[in-house]
Amino acid sequence: MKGLLRKIYLEVRIPVLLFSVALGLVMFLLTSLLPKVLGSMDTFLLKMPFIKPLLSAFIGQDIEGGFTTEMMQGFLWIHPSVLALVWAHELMYCSRLPAAEIDRGTIDFLLGLPTSRWKLFVSETIGWIVTGGVIVGCGLTGHLLASSSLQPSMRPGLFAIAGIGVNFFAVYLAVGGIAFLISANSDRRGRTIGVMFAILLVSFLLNFLAQFWTPARSFSFLSVMEYYRPAYIIQSNAFPWSDVICLGMIGLTAWTTGGLILRSRSVCTV
Amino acid sequence: MLAIETNDLCKSYGKRRGISDVNISVEQGEIFGFLGPNGAGKSTTIRVLLGFLKATAGRSRILGKDCWSESDVIKADVGYVAGDVRLYSWLTARRAFQIVSEIRQRDIAPRGFELAERFRLEVDLPVRKMSRGNRQKVALVTALAHSPRLVILDEPTSGLDPLMQDTLMLCLREMAEQGHTVFFSSHTLSEVDSLCDRVAIVRDGRIAACEPLQQLKARAPRRVSLIMNSAQDAGALQLPEFATLASRQEARIEFELVGSAAELTRWAASLNIKDIAIGQPNLESLFRQYYQTETATS
Numbered sequence: 001m002k003g004l005l006r007k008i009y010l011e012v013r014i015p016v017l018l019f020s021v022a023l024g025l026v027m028f029l030l031t032s033l034l035p036k037v038l039g040s041m042d043t044f045l046l047k048m049p050f051i052k053p054l055l056s057a058f059i060g061q062d063i064e065g066g067f068t069t070e071m072m073q074g075f076l077w078i079h080p081s082v083l084a085l086v087w088a089h090e091l092m093y094c095s096r097l098p099a100a101e102i103d104r105g106t107i108d109f110l111l112g113l114p115t116s117r118w119k120l121f122v123s124e125t126i127g128w129i130v131t132g133g134v135i136v137g138c139g140l141t142g143h144l145l146a147s148s149s150l151q152p153s154m155r156p157g158l159f160a161i162a163g164i165g166v167n168f169f170a171v172y173l174a175v176g177g178i179a180f181l182i183s184a185n186s187d188r189r190g191r192t193i194g195v196m197f198a199i200l201l202v203s204f205l206l207n208f209l210a211q212f213w214t215p216a217r218s219f220s221f222l223s224v225m226e227y228y229r230p231a232y233i234i235q236s237n238a239f240p241w242s243d244v245i246c247l248g249m250i251g252l253t254a255w256t257t258g259g260l261i262l263r264s265r266s267v268c269t270v
Numbered sequence: 271m272l273a274i275e276t277n278d279l280c281k282s283y284g285k286r287r288g289i290s291d292v293n294i295s296v297e298q299g300e301i302f303g304f305l306g307p308n309g310a311g312k313s314t315t316i317r318v319l320l321g322f323l324k325a326t327a328g329r330s331r332i333l334g335k336d337c338w339s340e341s342d343v344i345k346a347d348v349g350y351v352a353g354d355v356r357l358y359s360w361l362t363a364r365r366a367f368q369i370v371s372e373i374r375q376r377d378i379a380p381r382g383f384e385l386a387e388r389f390r391l392e393v394d395l396p397v398r399k400m401s402r403g404n405r406q407k408v409a410l411v412t413a414l415a416h417s418p419r420l421v422i423l424d425e426p427t428s429g430l431d432p433l434m435q436d437t438l439m440l441c442l443r444e445m446a447e448q449g450h451t452v453f454f455s456s457h458t459l460s461e462v463d464s465l466c467d468r469v470a471i472v473r474d475g476r477i478a479a480c481e482p483l484q485q486l487k488a489r490a491p492r493r494v495s496l497i498m499n500s501a502q503d504a505g506a507l508q509l510p511e512f513a514t515l516a517s518r519q520e521a522r523i524e525f526e527l528v529g530s531a532a533e534l535t536r537w538a539a540s541l542n543i544k545d546i547a548i549g550q551p552n553l554e555s556l557f558r559q560y561y562q563t564e565t566a567t568s
Contacts, residue, residue, distance in 0.1 A: 003372030010360060105356030111322055112350040112413070113373045116342040266323040268283075269356075 004115065004123035012093065016131045019089040023135055024142035026085065030076045031146030034069075035154060041067045057211030061231045073156045074231025077164050082139065086172060087200060089135055090128075091193050094179030097124045098262055100189040105269045121259045125180075132172045140165050156234050163233045167240045170247035171228045175200065177251030177258070184258035184265070224250065271334045273298045273420050273451035274319065279328035281318050288326070289314050289475040296453060296468075298419070301446045303466030303483070304455040305557065311475035312455045313353050316424050319453075320350055332420060346374065349413035353424035353455070355405050359398035363391055366412045374416055382415035388437060402429040410438065420451045427461060439465055459553050473560050490551035491526040494534065497545040498523065510537050526555065 045052055045067065056063050059075050076082070097120060101107035110120060140161065147155045156164075179196045186192045203223040210220035220226050227243040274296040281288040289311040296302045306312050317323040319330055321341025330337040332344045357366075367382040386393050391407045400408070406429040414421065421442065427435045442452050442465060456462050462469055463483070470480040479486065493516070498504040501520040509515055512529030521544070527534055531548060538546055 003369040006372060007358075007369050010365070011358070105352075105354060106358055108322070108350075108352040108355075109357060109409070112320065112345065112348075112352070113370065114342050114345040115373055119342075264324070268317070268323060269352075269354075 001119060001123055004120065005126065008123065008127040011096075012127060012131060015089065015092065016134060019085055020135045020138035023082065023085045024138040026079075026081050027076065027139045027142035028146045030079055030082070031143050032149070034072055034076070034146075034150060038067070038069060038072050038154075041072070053212050057208045059231045060207070060211065060229050061235070068235075069154050070156070070234040071231050073154075073160075074164075074229075074234050076143065077168060077230035078228070086132075086135060086139075086168075087175060089131070090172060090176050091179060091196050093128055093131060094176045095183045095186075095189045095192040095196070097121065097183065098267060099183040099186040099192040102187045102267060102269055103189045107267055108269055111267060117263050118259060121180075121262055125255065128176055128180075129173075132169065132176065136165065136169050136172060139168075157237065159239075160234045160237055163239045164230045166244055167228055167230065167233060167247075170244040170251070171224055173251035174224045174227075174247040174254075175251075177254035181254040181258035181261070184261040187268070271298065272296060272331070273300065274302075274330075274332055274453060276315075276319070276330040277328055279315070279318060279330050280326045281314055281323055282326045287311070287475050289318070289472075292328070292472075292475075292477055294470055294477065294480060296451060298451050299446060299449045300468060301442065301452040301454060301466045303462035303469040304453060304472065305457070305459065305462050305469055306472035307457055310472045312457075312472055313424055314475070315472065316350075316422055316453075316455060319422065320345070320348070347419040349416065349418035349421045351406075351409045351413045351423045351426045353428070355402075355409040355429075357397045357405055357408060359396065361397045361408070362395060363393040363408050363411060366408060367393075367415065370412055370415070376416060378412075378415040381417065382411055385411040385414055385441070388441070389434060403431060403434065406430055407434070414441065414445070417445075418450065420453065421445065422453045422455075424455045425457065426454070427456070427458070435461070459557050463553050471557070471560055478560050486556065487551035487553060488530070489528075490553050490556040491528045492531075492551050493549040494525055494527045495545075495547040495549075496523045496525070496538070496543055497521055499542050499544050503542060507541070526552070 045055075045063075052063060055067075059071055059078060061071055061074070063071060098107055101110060111117075144161070175196075178199060179192070182195050182199075183192045186195075203225055206216060206220055206223040207225035209216035210223070210226070224247065227240075227246045229240065229243065233240055272295050274294060276292050276294045279292040280290050292311070292315055294302075294315075304312055304315070314323065318325050319332060319337050321337050321344070324338055333347055335344050337344065363382070363386050367379040371378045383393065386407075389407045389411055391404060391411060395404070397405055397408065406426070410426060413423075426438065430438065439461075442454070446452055452465075454462065454466060466483055468480070468482045469486055471478045491514070494513070498507065498521045504518060504521045504523050507523060509523075509525055510533075512533055513525040513527055516524040516526055518524075527548070534548070
């Protein structure tokens with residue numbers, strides 16, 4: 001396992017460093033801009049009222065009563081640049097084995113070594129969880145650093161931040177588990193990323209539409225975003241157990257299925 | 271215990287041809303040649319043996335272990351070089367030794383450096399800066415460095431210059447002398463001819479012949495050059511069944527001998543000839559016969 005983990009480290013250290021720094025910076029900037037944005041938000045919504053339902057749908061909360069500090073803090077964690085950074089890392093990482101390895105033919109080298117496919121899969125998984133932890137941790141650090149300069153009333157509680165962090169990481173696990181499953185069935189990295197991108201887009205849209213279009217509500221449980229509600233966590237100050245368990249189960253089921261498929265499939269690079 | 275044993279091994283890719291009823295047995299310490307034109311099924315057979323592909327039917331064993339279910343255990347004793355070597359762009363030979371040592375749980379670095387020196391390989395040069403031949407060397411050195419009981423090489427000389435090809439052949443001979451088994455796949459007959467004890471010829475995904483090289487050579491045609499006393503004698507000469515005419519030019523007749531030299535000498539003794547020259551068994555010609563049959567069939 002040590003050799004496999006070393007190989008993963010050598011391959012992903014630079015992208016992970018870049019994603020971590022980028023997410024830390026983005027979270028720092030978004031949090032620092034929080035008072036400024038919040039101050040001009042009501043004026044903005046008055047000028048452009050049609051934005052209200054869209055914003056409501058986006059954060060999953062009704063903003064008719066005004067855009068509160070909690071909502072803004074929650075908005076940080078569903079900001080497109082935050083999600084894009086984490087998912088970009090995830091799509092790149094989780095499509096490595098076996099899709100990218102088969103695609104570039106390097107899997108012959110790996111499979112020629114005395115290690116089982118399951119061990120390969122588990123070592124990739126360790127790398128995925130660790131790198132995810134590092135990237136999300138950097139995002140949280142950026143947020144906490146910027147929060148310290150905010151007025152106390154604008155700072156979310158540590159319990160709420162921990163809850164959002166866990167919920168965010170659970171989304172990471174669910175999306176990664178599905179990406180591993182798609183990758184296990186594929187011989188092409190591009191195809192894996194394409195399918196995952198489509199799944200994420202549909203998931204995002206479904207969750208978005210479900211807020212103001214009734215027919216979409218019946219299917220919203222299919223979206224991973226349905227189980228990610230940072231604004232609600234901050235407002236209720238409750239730990240999102242059910243969402244985390246649900247996302248964890250999605251990730252675990254998809255990941256296990258992917259592992260079993262990889263173990264039993266033929267691998268052909270020619 | 272056999273090094274490799276397959277029984278009615280089949281692998282189908284749906285519409286694409288795979289392999290059918292492949293039966294091979296390779297003794298330990300043997301250098302076994304696996305010969306066939308491109309697309310004949312050599313790599314597919316090797317991939318089934320290494321557990322990359324699941325056989326559609328039949329059985330395959332390496333060193334007594336099942337190639338699919340015990341694949342990871344088998345590979346502790348196997349060194350493998352793929353036909354088309356693809357390595358990580360960041361990999362250097364030194365890093366490869368470190369990673370492979372950790373995975374194999376034995377230090378392959380000393381032997382790796384020794385082989386790298388023999389193959390004149392720069393151990394700190396990353397793969398992205400290497401020529402195809404050097405990438406091939408990294409794969410070879412990494413596959414041989416743990417002194418495996420069985421070496422499986424899929425067209426290993428592609429990209430290597432003639433000197434390095436000789437070094438590889440020498441290495442493999444040395445390993446065979448020490449009791450290691452070599453399974454050498456190639457479409458180049460001269461390589462197999464100079465190296466192997468026994469050869470299997472694969473054609474259309476099936477084993478067309480599997481026999482000792484000496485036996486194969488005995489069946490291989492030889493070019494015979496016969497010089498008669500006169501052009502008139504040459505023109506009148508009727509060739510026997512075991513000879514296939516290649517050319518007739520004045521007093522010289524050239525033909526391929528498909529049979530024993532004893533038959534030829536008996537027949538030649540009855541003729542009025544000036545000179546006779548018998549060439550080496552032409553494996554290339556025999557191989558071409560197999561290949562042409564395949565082409566004609568397809």
